[in-house]
Amino acid sequence: MANKKSKATSVDIAYHAGVSQATVSRVLRGSPLVNAETRQRVLDAVQALNYKVDRRASSLRTQRAGTLALLLFEDPTEDESHINPFFLSMLGSITRACARNGHDLLVSFQQLSDDWHADYEDSMKADGLILLGYGDYVDYRPKLEKLVAQGTHFVRWGAVLAGQPGVSIGCDNFAGGRMVAEHLVGRGRRRIAFLGYASSHYPEFFERYRGCDALLREAGLSADPTLQVDALSSEEEGYQAAKALLAREVAFDAVFAASDLIAIGAIRALNEHGLRVPEDIAVVGFDDIAMARFATPPLTTVIQDTGRAGELLVETLLRLVRDQPAESMMLPAKLVVRKSSGA
Amino acid sequence: MANKKSKATSVDIAYHAGVSQATVSRVLRGSPLVNAETRQRVLDAVQALNYKVDRRASSLRTQRAGTLALLLFEDPTEDESHINPFFLSMLGSITRACARNGHDLLVSFQQLSDDWHADYEDSMKADGLILLGYGDYVDYRPKLEKLVAQGTHFVRWGAVLAGQPGVSIGCDNFAGGRMVAEHLVGRGRRRIAFLGYASSHYPEFFERYRGCDALLREAGLSADPTLQVDALSSEEEGYQAAKALLAREVAFDAVFAASDLIAIGAIRALNEHGLRVPEDIAVVGFDDIAMARFATPPLTTVIQDTGRAGELLVETLLRLVRDQPAESMMLPAKLVVRKSSGA
C-alpha cells in the first residue's frame, strides 16, 4: 500500500519494470521513442506502485510549472468579507478551464495596494497570471505596465480598449449598455438614471454608460448628467446612490445600474421611498449574478457569459505562455428580460 | 531590468554579494548562523536583482510544498454552472487563511465520482487537502477511508460525528436546528415542516433536522414525519419540495429549510400558492448566504462563521502536515432573525 513514508519515484518504477529511469520518464512524457512492449511494462509498474510524477521536479527541469495563478483583487475600501458574486462565478469557470487544459490553478486575493505584480511568476510557482477585479483603473494601470515591462505573462478581465497594456478579455460593455437603453426606451421610458461610476477610473462601468448614452442620443433623448450617480459595485453603494438620486428631486422613470448588486440596493432605496418597481421605476442591472433572478422583482440584466469568459482567459494566457500570438477579445453581451423592467 | 530570460538565481546573488551560494540560502531561510553584516550584503543583492527563491527547487529539497489544495466537490447531478454560494464564501476565507499562514492554495472542482483522493498530494503539488462539498456521505465515506489509509493529510468541512474517518471541522448543526425550532415555537408556530434530506446520507442536514426534532419533543410537540420532504441544496429543489409538501395537504405554519437556497425556492412555491411569508407561513433557512438578506422577505437563518471556519480548516490541516496532534471541531451556530419568521 502506497504510504507517505515510501512514495514511489521513477527509479522505483524503473527497477520494477527492469528498464532505466530515463525510459520511465520517456513513457510518462508520452515520447514516441519507446518500444510498445517496454512501454506497457512501465505502465504496469506505474499502476502497481500507484506512482505519480513529482510535478516539482519535472517543473524544475522543464521550467514550466503547469500552473496558472488567479489574482482576484479588491478595492481596499470594500468590505473584506464579501467577494463580488460575479467574480466567484468566473472563478468556477476558470478553474474548470484550467483543468481541461491540464493546468492547476493557484488562487489569491489581493488588495489593490499590494505588490502583487511581482510574486507568483517570479517565484516560479505559476507560468502566468489571470487578473480579475474591479478597482480604480488609473491606479491599476501602472501595475499592468510594470508587468509588461517585466515580461510577465498575464491576461486580465475587464474593459477592452485601445492602447491598454497587455492582453484583455472582456464583455462588450458598450453594446450591453446600448441594449439596456434600447430596451427601456422601447418600453416607453424616457428619463434613465445611471448608477455607477462613469469615468475612466472605472472603464467597464464607463463603457456601459457610454453605450446607454449613445442610444439615448440616437433616440433624440439627451442624457441628463444630473441622472448619473457614482457607485462601486455593492448593494450598499447602490442603496446610497439611489438615495442620493432621490434627494436631487429630478424626475426619472428608469434606473440602469452598472451592476446587479447596485440594482438590488437601488430597489431597496426606491421601495423605502414608496416607489414601485417596475410600475413607477424600471430597473435594469448588469452581470446576471445568481441572486438576480431571485430579487424582488426578478431583475432584468445583461448576461456576461462567464463560462466562455473563463475558457477564453485560460486559453489566451496559455498562448502567451507558449509565446504564441494572442490578442484582446470582447465577448458579446446579452440582455435577459425579467420583471424589474416590465411595464 | 529583471526579465523572463535572465531570472536571477541564488548563485547570482552569491556572486553579487561575494559569498557562497549556501550562505545566500541561509539568509533567505532566516538561519541564525549568519553574521549580521554578511546578511545585509546578501539582502542588498536580493533587492538589487529582485530575486525570489524558486519554490519548486526549495520544495523539492525540503519535501514541503508550501501549498494546500482545496477540493470543492459537487454532486454530479447538480447544475454544473452554479456553485453553492456558501462554499464560495468559504473559499474566500480559506484563501485568506492560507495567505496568512504563508501557504498557497490550489483550487479544484471535482465531481464526487472522480478519483480525486489520489492526486494532489501524490504528485507532491500540495502538502494537504481541504475537502469541501455536499454529497451523499454514504458514497463519500469510502473515499475518506482510502485517504486515511494512504496517510494523506486532509481536513473536511462537514458534520462532526463520532467514528468518522479523518479530521472534520463543521458547524454545530444540531444546536442550529434546535435554535431554529426554539425561535419558531417561541413565535407561536406549532407545525414546522422540514425541507431537506433527513438521513445519514446527508449528515449535516440530518443533524439540523434532529436538533429541530429534539426541541419539538421537549416542547411537547411531536414531530410529524409527513412534514419532512427531501431536498438537496438548491433553489429548484426547494421549490419542488415545497410544492410536494403543499400537495400533501397537511397543515403547517412554518418551514425550516435545510439551507438558504432551499428556503428561497420554498418561498417562491408558497407565494405561488397564495400563501404569505411570514404571515401565513414562517420560513427559516440555514447558512446566511449573501442572498439571504436580499430575499423577499429577508430570510431568518443560521449563520455559520465562514471566516473562523476557513481559519480553523487551514490551521488544523497545517498541524496535520507538521505531524502535530489535531482534532475535529465544531463551530457554534448563531441565529439571525429577519422578517421571514416575524409575526
Add this chain to the structure above:
DNA sequence: CTGAAAGCGCTTACAG
C-alpha cells in the same frame, strides 16, 4: 560564522 558538496526527482541531449 562560512564554504564545498551531496542530493531532492525529474528531463533530455548525447552516444550507442
Add this chain to the structure above:
DNA sequence: CTGAAAGCGCTTACAG
C-alpha cells in the same frame, strides 16, 4: 529504441 550522465535551483549535514 535504450542507457549513462548532466543539470534544473535549491537546502543542509559536514568540516573547518
